[in-house]
Amino acid sequence: AQRVTQPEKLLSVFKGAPVELKCNYSYSGSPELFWYVQYSRQRLQLLLRHISRESIKGFTADLNKGETSFHLKKPFAQEEDSAMYYCALRSGNNDMRFGAGTRLTVKP
């Protein structure tokens, strides 16, 4: 069965510092991985997905199949990045599993 683990419930950094939100997964097949974000008083929305290999709002994430990880990174955090971040895995039968989430706080 597939599983997504986000080891940090809370992460706090100062503005301008690098940030990395960790995500590890377990899945025997070929996964499709996503990062979703929920800003205060907004609905859950897609931030990025690994197949797009793009940078969104300065964030990037690389799928590491050897380490079964999909960590989210940003070199210089901004206060507006403060939000709840969820890593998600989509299996071959379209079953989507979410991690428990990491609350990122960027301090001024």
Add this chain to the structure above:
Amino acid sequence: EAEVAQSPRYKITEKSQAVAFWCDPISGHATLYWYRQILGQGPELLVQFQDESVVDDSQLPKDRFSAERLKGVDSTLKIQPAELGDSAMYLCASNDDGLAKNIQYFGAGTRLSVL
């Protein structure tokens, strides 16, 4: 910009009562999902529809939960009878079958409190 609509936003009920939540996906989206999100956890899939058909309801507690999407458009999730442990946010999401088929768009959710 089109959005997934959910109602009500909040629902307070007593245990053993029946509750129902409604979701209207983005127009044209064939796939619809209901998730339950308990405080401090990520969303957990309850049921997935493709048009009017259930694709996956393996995580739906069928003794008390039911879901339908009769015309393949909007959907209703029902709980009868509600239990204290059902208190959670219930999220609806949809995605299309086109190029962006793996991107789910979420509604604002219905927050259920069972007293």
